[in-house]
Amino acid sequence: MSFVKKNGGKAFDVLQNLPRITLANLRPEPGAKKAEKRRGRGQHGGNRSGRGHKGERQRGNRPRLGFEGGQTPFYLVIPKYGFNEGHSRRPQYQPLTLKRLQYLIDLGRVDPTQPIDLTQLVNARGVTIQPLKRDYGVQLVDEGSDIFEAKINIEVQRASEGAIAAIERNGGVITTSFYDPISLGILIKPVPFFMRGQPIPRRMLPGEDMVPYYTSAENRGYLADPEEIQQARRALAQKYSYVLPDISKDELYHMLAMRKDVRQIFFGLCPGWVVNMPEKKILKPTDEKLLEYYSS
């Protein structure tokens, strides 16, 4: 008979013979629970209850925050300058770190074998987008670029150079695309939109101030030339000194090469279609004018 060595040894025996864990056997880690400060009780908490001696301090009549006893306060001495002018009209992009993206992929909330879209990120509760608060989408931030290791096809609205480099270094594909506010609202909440019974609208093009961003290959814009994007990929690989992996030899090449059309909001759904949730049917228009409009 072969001797099977148990790992753990005496500690394992002790553990097996210990009594069952109940509330009576548990105790918090020393330093985990701090006693609450109770005012007005006892020798130390009582008497003046931590309010000081007489005056406005004890009687709770201190002047407003920022008041400096009559001297012109700091917040009024400094003259106004238009730093915040028009701040409520500026487009905002919710940041998404690579660290968080890796976290979501590791936990299985985001599926890396399918193209990652803003819809996927919102479904996974990875980001929260508020289109009514001038949010124009999500931006990729290169905070966790050193620990990022996932080959994905991701589409965001803005991306920093380091984030692009990190994704392409792992053999992935990144695209930046524009969604106007209506399309964004549809993108993040598709099911309520389908319940409205409206045909899927066309995605609008970016405004003149954003067109240079989305037509440049350095930002991997969706309006840019594919050859320029290839060149930019090589240039970035040289800049960040990593070997650019060849995607065309990848098994997931077909998935990585999936990209939306300029006017398309959802993968697999064209503008003009009506999606019916209760009967699980899609309705497509057949009128030529409508078709012409929706496919232009």
Added chain:
Amino acid sequence: MAASMLVQRTAALCGTFKGISVSKAVRPVNSHYGFMLQTACYNPRPLRLDLRGPYIPDKDSIKTPEWQKTARYDRKLFGRYGSASHIDPASLWPSHGELEKIIAEEKQWHPPLEVMLKNIEAKEKEKTEKRLAKEKLIAANMAKMPKMIEDWRREKRETKRKLKEEKAQKAKLLAEARERFGYSMDPRSPKFLEMVAEIEKEEKKKKKLLKRRVKEEQVAAPPVAQS
């Protein structure tokens, strides 16, 4: 308007459109725990569709509120109940007139990409031209600077020199007056002015004499040279 087609859902095509079912994808993951099979799934919120007693408002009755007779509400009914709402699906899309309005609006407010690129190019060109013109102007002016500095310095020197001369002249006259009359007098007084006039006359005479002499010498010198 032509009738619309009813098509079965094409679930295989789309990556983002998922129905009521749970979406799952299985993929092998190489982590430091060894070869592990990980499932990616999210549990979508269940769609509570109550199709037992659909409320479809009576269009002809007066009691139904106005907002329940609009096209927008019809679309919502269709979206909620499907064909049970007895709404012609063709009415979901805009009519020809509405479509033309939409197209006109888009043409006005959303120019195509080529137009936008052209505008951007034009603006950039204008900016660069302005900048170049400004830089040219600055360069030209800077090239002129040494000469202008020299001129200005010369002017300053001239004025200084003239001032000095004037001062010296005045001092000389004052001294002359003092010598003649024995006391320092005010240069504005009439005596002083007479004295100045006399001095000027004497100087003119001297000059005339000098000129005559120079002329005589000139006249004398060439005939001597000739002969």
